[in-house]
Amino acid sequence: MRIDIITIFPDYFAPLELSLIGKARAAGILDIRLHDLRSWTRDRHNTVDDTPYGGGPGMVMKPEPWGEALDTVTGGADAPPRLVLPTPSGTPFTQERAKRLSEEPWLVFACGRYEGIDARVVADAGRRMPVDEMSIGDYVLAGGESATTVIVETVSRLLPGVLGNAESAVQDSFAAGAMENLLEGPVYTKPAHWRDQEVPPVLLSGDHGAVDRWRRHEALRKTARNRPELLRELAARRLGELERSD
Numbered sequence: 001m002r003i004d005i006i007t008i009f010p011d012y013f014a015p016l017e018l019s020l021i022g023k024a025r026a027a028g029i030l031d032i033r034l035h036d037l038r039s040w041t042r043d044r045h046n047t048v049d050d051t052p053y054g055g056g057p058g059m060v061m062k063p064e065p066w067g068e069a070l071d072t073v074t075g076g077a078d079a080p081p082r083l084v085l086p087t088p089s090g091t092p093f094t095q096e097r098a099k100r101l102s103e104e105p106w107l108v109f110a111c112g113r114y115e116g117i118d119a120r121v122v123a124d125a126g127r128r129m130p131v132d133e134m135s136i137g138d139y140v141l142a143g144g145e146s147a148t149t150v151i152v153e154t155v156s157r158l159l160p161g162v163l164g165n166a167e168s169a170v171q172d173s174f175a176a177g178a179m180e181n182l183l184e185g186p187v188y189t190k191p192a193h194w195r196d197q198e199v200p201p202v203l204l205s206g207d208h209g210a211v212d213r214w215r216r217h218e219a220l221r222k223t224a225r226n227r228p229e230l231l232r233e234l235a236a237r238r239l240g241e242l243e244r245s246d
């Protein structure tokens, strides 16, 4: 997968050199390219923003640098990339969305700052490529860079070869499958006895059926405690499946 990130703070993405993502880049699984938006400014101050039409606080990112940056980064390709624009006003970014994004050959991230990017940039880009405006939660950040890092990390770990077998993404919270939409329960490792606490004996029993049942029970317990609405959604989905099968 190729990922292009357009930002005024390329250095913000140094963490993408590390750990799993860094290894995936070195292995050629991921091709991440950073672009400084200011490379496409024409004035000596490298201006990327201006006051909002209609008044109001803050500054809006100008359309010209973004238009030229996206033309350069995405131009000349046979098939266009999917443009991802992290924004608090976007649709929710979920594990399911991450799975779909992980199946794309090429993503371009536009990191907005200030009060956002002139709306004409998305409208113009939308004529040439699919555009996803995505939010990572109901809060406002200083810029799209940290949200981009979250999305890139969540998507990248789903790519074949990024996680070793020992770190399968299947058991993750929210992963599809047997633990679908349930939060992951407690996990343990050696030593079996630590301070005054023992590892639950079932995990040492070697009875894989009993371990799976215990893990699902703990996942249900954790989900009921921390995210009861997910249980209601799961119940409604199961009920719908049963009614359709009648």
Ligand SMILES: COC(=O)c1ccnc(N)c1
Pocket (backbone or CB within 6 Å): 086, 087, 088, 112, 113, 134, 135, 136, 137, 138, 139, 140, 141, 142, 143, 144, 145, 147
């Ligand atoms: C500037 O971007 C944001 O503030 C942002 C982006 C994505 N998700 C959010 N919740 C905020």
